[in-house]
Amino acid sequence: MIPVVVDTRAVTDAMRRPVRDLRVSVTDRCNFRCRYCMPAEIFNREYEFLKRDLLLSFEEIVILARAFESLGVQKIRLTGGEPLLRKGIEQLVAMLAGATGCEVTLTTNGSLLARKAEALASAGLARVTVSLDSVDEATFMAMNDVGFPVASVLSGIEVASRAGLPVKVNAVVKRGVNDSGVVDMARHFRGTGHILRFIEYMDVGATNGWRMDDVVPAAELVRTIDAEFPIEPVAPNYRGEVATRWRYVDGAGEIGFIASVTQPFCATCTRARISAEGMLYTCLFAFTGTDFRRILRSGAGQKELIRTIRRVWKARDDRYSEIRSEATVDIPKIEMSYIGG
Structure with missing residues (x-):
């Protein structure tokens, strides 16, 4: 691994939040059409996916990752779209693991995980997060909207676990759609060693028809789980952890809850996001970004990249979830499928 020269002048934003986590979307493509992310009726009409030459190359992603690491980033999460659709994704994992000292992780819908897990583990992936909104077949198929079977995702989780990858499972809960199955989800993953986390349905993007009633x-959710399987709170692993941690009183493992709507955690957010074609966004709910593909392809060196990241981050004052109200309803936002969650 080539040592990264760390800029010791720690960068914090306008609210004194450091940059610690970098999320990199490697593709805007996905093989699911989850209604809260990439609704089929929207994307089947006129949407055009990015051409290959518009995506950041693996080499460009590594250059950016090293620049961010020099300013304090410790974790890199690969996202999409569906990141396992990006050809050679295990090569990128190996490149990042070899060129940085960051923990490299990945979020996936699990559809291709069974065939990719061993290669990802061998490449140096630290852990994997699987998006799975229900263990009920009919509900899961309706939510992914392409008829993909839940058994294939569950198989991928087990293959990943056997390959030595720690697994977390994220479930977005929408009222009247899959909320009746949260206890079944908890029952399925209790005692497996996989950490299940329930996520409040968020108003990311403009195509999912979000309503607070949903x-x-x-x-x-805590009350619902606790009534069936008693749970107790656990201290966070680190400052800025998005999920509140709970554990089963009977020792059957851990469960988490991500409450970005009802209990915003903007004050401790340390995440930067790079879209598939190299736009830097400083909030999941942003609508403007900084074009790092242009900067990279203009021949900029590491010092210029670091200066630009520092300038953008110092000006950051995002706190959308804290100010969410009727006044934010019409604010334009980029889509979940584009920014990578």
Whole structure:
């Protein structure tokens, strides 16, 4: 590994938040059409995916990752779209693991995980997060909207676990759609060693028809799980951890809740996001970004990249979830499928 020269002048934003986590979308393509992310009726009409030459190359992603690491980033998460659709994704994992000291992780819908898990583990992936909104076949097929079977995702999770990858499972809960199955989800993953986390349905993008009435508050989810399987709170692993941690009283493992709607955590957010074609966004709910593909392809060196990241981050004052109200309804936002969640 080539040592990264760390810029010791720690960068913090306008609210004194450091940059610690970098999320990199490697593709805008996905083989699911989840209604809260990439609704089929929207994307089947006129949407055009990015051409290959518009995507950041693996080499460009590594250059950016090293620049961010020099300013304090410790974790890199690969996202999409569906990142396992990007050809050679295991090569990128190996490149990042070899060129940085960051923990390299990945979020996937699990559809290709069974065939990719061993290669990803061998490449140096630290852990994997699988998006799975239900263990009920009919509900899961309706939510992914392409008829993909839940058994294939569950198989991928087990293959990943056997390959030595720690697994977390994220479930977005929408009232009247999959909220009746949260206890079944908890029952399925209790005792497996896989950490299940329930996520409040968020108003990312403009195509999912989000309404506050569709949100199942995390406090309600805690009560629902606790009534069936008693749980107790656990201290966070680190400052800025997005999920509140709970554990089963009987020792059957851990469960988490991400309450970005009803219990915003903007004040401790340390995440920067790079879209598939190299736009830097400083918030999941942003609508403007900084074009790092242009900067990279203009021949900029590491010092210029670091200066630009520092300038953008110092000006950051995002706190959308804290100010969410009727006044934010019409604010334009980029789509979840584009920014990578």
